[in-house]
Amino acid sequence: QSVLTQPPSVSAAPGQKVTISCSGNSSNIENHYVSWYQQLPGTAPKRLIYDNNKRPSGIPDRFSGSKSGTSATLVITGLQTGDEADYYCGTWDSSLNAVFGGGTKLTVL
Amino acid sequence: QVQLVESGGGLVKPGGSLRLSCAASGFTFSDYFMSWIRQAPGKGLEWLSYISTSGRTKYYADSVKGRFTISRDNAKNSLFLQMNSLRAEDTAVYYCAKLPGAEPQFDYWGQGALVTVSS
Numbered sequence: 001q002s003v004l005t006q007p008p009s010v011s012a013a014p015g016q017k018v019t020i021s022c023s024g025n026s027s028n029i030e031n032h033y034v035s036w037y038q039q040l041p042g043t044a045p046k047r048l049i050y051d052n053n054k055r056p057s058g059i060p061d062r063f064s065g066s067k068s069g070t071s072a073t074l075v076i077t078g079l080q081t082g083d084e085a086d087y088y089c090g091t092w093d094s095s096l097n098a099v100f101g102g103g104t105k106l107t108v109l
Numbered sequence: 110q111v112q113l114v115e116s117g118g119g120l121v122k123p124g125g126s127l128r129l130s131c132a133a134s135g136f137t138f139s140d141y142f143m144s145w146i147r148q149a150p151g152k153g154l155e156w157l158s159y160i161s162t163s164g165r166t167k168y169y170a171d172s173v174k175g176r177f178t179i180s181r182d183n184a185k186n187s188l189f190l191q192m193n194s195l196r197a198e199d200t201a202v203y204y205c206a207k208l209p210g211a212e213p214q215f216d217y218w219g220q221g222a223l224v225t226v227s228s
């Protein structure tokens with residue numbers, strides 16, 4: 001049972017937009033930065049978003065993040081088949097323990 | 110560029126021990142906190158532990174506290190995870206990861222090392 005709650009799966013057609021939610025509480029998301037990680041099949045996770053809404057260099061602006069209260073959201077626009085992956089949200093709690101969501105599998109139809 | 114390369118994974122019997130290593134390059138290793146994260150087959154990410162730059166401060170997830178020990182050798186740009194009293198549920202791919210600051214976010218990940226605990 002993961003500390004943060006994500007939908008198990010989402011899907012959309014190429015070119016469309018998809019939203020992935022991440023729900024937590026006041027001890028984690030509400031008071032700490034959220035990161036998002038992309039895990040392509042058979043590979044290690046890669047940081048996609050940090051500090052709620054910042055993109056590392058090299059990450060296209062099709063990927064965006066936001067946070068409000070105890071929830072965070074990852075939005076991917078202009079979907080491509082290469083975006084098919086598992087997406088994880090992460091943050092930490094008041095004891096400085098890192099916590100992750102259970103992951104969301106994105107299917108590009 | 111930042112590279113993290115894990116080694117030391119393999120097959121171990123329940124109750125056994127294993128030591129994972131992570132060789133770091135492409136950044137000043139001694140300036141950054143480091144962490145271990147694992148992923149059981151077909152499951153999500155589980156944070157295990159992280160360690161401060163000096164090695165004096167360590168944090169552990171409850172699931173491994175008392176069984177796993179994180180350490181580092183700044184002179185050799187290496188991170189370690191000593192795993193004792195291994196159980197079948199410890200079977201996973203183990204990733205080392207770099208923290209950009211003192212909070213547990215992770216900006217670079219290694220390719221992972223598979224640990225299988227089975228008789």
